[in-house]
Amino acid sequence: MKRLYVFVAVFVVFAFLINRLMATAPKAAPPVSDVVRKAFERTAKEAREAVDQPKLKCLWEKPTRPRFKVTDKVWPEQFGQAHLCLWQDDKLAAMSYTIDDNGAPDHTWWIEQGKKYGFRATWFVISGRMASGGYWGTPAHWKKLKELGHDVQSHTVTHLHLETPGWDGINWEYAKSIELIEACLPGHKVLTLAYPGGKHTKMNSRVVAAKYFIAGRGTVGTLNSANKIDYFNINASGGIHVRQDEKGMWGNIRTLLDKSLYRGRQYRGWAVYLAHGVKAKQKEHLSSIFEYVKANRDKFWVGLFTDVVKYGQERDSASLKVTRVDDAEVRFTLTDGVDDKLFDFPLTIKVRVKDDWKAIGATQGGKAVKAKLITHEGGTFALVQAVPDRGEVTLKPILQSD
Numbered sequence: 583m584k585r586l587y588v589f590v591a592v593f594v595v596f597a598f599l600i601n602r603l604m605a606t607a608p609k610a611a612p613p614v615s616d617v618v619r620k621a622f623e624r625t626a627k628e629a630r631e632a633v634d635q636p637k638l639k640c641l642w643e644k645p646t647r648p649r650f651k652v653t654d655k656v657w658p659e660q661f662g663q664a665h666l667c668l669w670q671d672d673k674l675a676a677m678s679y680t681i682d683d684n685g686a687p688d689h690t691w692w693i694e695q696g697k698k699y700g701f702r703a704t705w706f707v708i709s710g711r712m713a714s715g716g717y718w719g720t721p722a723h724w725k726k727l728k729e730l731g732h733d734v735q736s737h738t739v740t741h742l743h744l745e746t747p748g749w750d751g752i753n754w755e756y757a758k759s760i761e762l763i764e765a766c767l768p769g770h771k772v773l774t775l776a777y778p779g780g781k782h783t784k785m786n787s788r789v790v791a792a793k794y795f796i797a798g799r800g801t802v803g804t805l806n807s808a809n810k811i812d813y814f815n816i817n818a819s820g821g822i823h824v825r826q827d828e829k830g831m832w833g834n835i836r837t838l839l840d841k842s843l844y845r846g847r848q849y850r851g852w853a854v855y856l857a858h859g860v861k862a863k864q865k866e867h868l869s870s871i872f873e874y875v876k877a878n879r880d881k882f883w884v885g886l887f888t889d890v891v892k893y894g895q896e897r898d899s900a901s902l903k904v905t906r907v908d909d910a911e912v913r914f915t916l917t918d919g920v921d922d923k924l925f926d927f928p929l930t931i932k933v934r935v936k937d938d939w940k941a942i943g944a945t946q947g948g949k950a951v952k953a954k955l956i957t958h959e960g961g962t963f964a965l966v967q968a969v970p971d972r973g974e975v976t977l978k979p980i981l982q983s984d
């Protein structure tokens with residue numbers, strides 16, 4: 583009998599412990615709401631289908647290896663030799679400022695900074711709210727930015743708030759946003775997307791994006807290496823800085839200009855700053871960047887995000903051939919592998935000319951294009967702006983009459 587009591591007592595204690603253990607064991611995931619589950623299923627299906635659907639003619643695939651070797655600036659030695667510059671105007675590196683989520687209260691500050699430091703920025707807008715007023719802004723806000731030379735591109739319709747009434751899938755998030763922005767800004771072209779972050783960011787799909795856009799910007803990452811830009815997941819960060827110490831070199835824009843820093847990994851690359859709302863502390867932080875970039879304006883191309891995207895893809899798919907060299911002229915052709923209707927940004931070609939060329943004239947397909955002469959270590963070079971696939975480029979000296 584006594585043995586039975588002991589047995590029961592042990593059993594009770596044991597059962598109690600098991601019960602406690604179960605109570606502290608991780609609970610099963612809470613049931614996902616039906617709306618969210620269905621939205622994810624639909625998005626996954628749209629992404630699967632998009633793999634086989636036509637994309638824009640652009641570099642939408644992730645590069646598996648560097649596309650070329652990054653070098654110092656190149657100075658061709660022979661008369662008539664031409665070189666495709668890494669960045670516009672043969673600058674050392676590129677820098678772009680991007681602002682997400684509309685942030686109308688900050689527009690005035692950005693406009694002032696742009697004037698003071700000589701840059702233009704890109705707003706990636708939640709297009710379904712761009713006329714909502716308040717923080718989200720009104721059409722007048724976007725028109726003003728556009729007039730001042732800033733850019734307005736897509737951050738989807740709802741920021742993947744799939745509980746929004748009428749939410750209609752990832753194709754709709756991307757395609758409809760273009761329609762909304764272009765309706766708000768007649769004559770304006772939307773070509774690039776910033777993927778929304780947040781809890782539904784997994785819905786973003788590069789294959790769906792490539793049906794409508796020529797590039798997609800992410801929300802994280804180091805500075806972009808010039809020779810392996812993933813145009814549908816372009817790195818961007820608010821952690822970009824110009825500090826003097828060795829911490830966080832991945833985001834230090836000094837590494838773009840100085841190959842002795844960070845083992846040269848980001849030398850001559852492209853920094854994409856990502857801002858949301860800017861409070862006093864961020865304004866101070868940004869000012870340190872603006873100051874540094876301005877002090878090095880001969881080295882930085884501060885370009886609109888979409889312009890740098892165009893330059894990069896044209897350059898990465900370009901072919902440059904010198905077709906004629908004689909005393910009177912140099913001719914070359916420039917072609918690329920991306921869509922000529924969408925990619926219309928001029929590339930900079932550097933051509934060694936004769937030292938007695940004191941001024942030049944340049945034409946492409948018979949039309950005048952921008953060109954200027956520079957000198958380097960006693961040599962004379964032309965920097966010519968030419969859009970790929972617009973005909974042969976001809977350079978001629980303008981002889982000085984004496």
Ligand SMILES: [Zn+2]
Nearest residue numbers: 682683778779
């Ligand atoms: Zn956002």
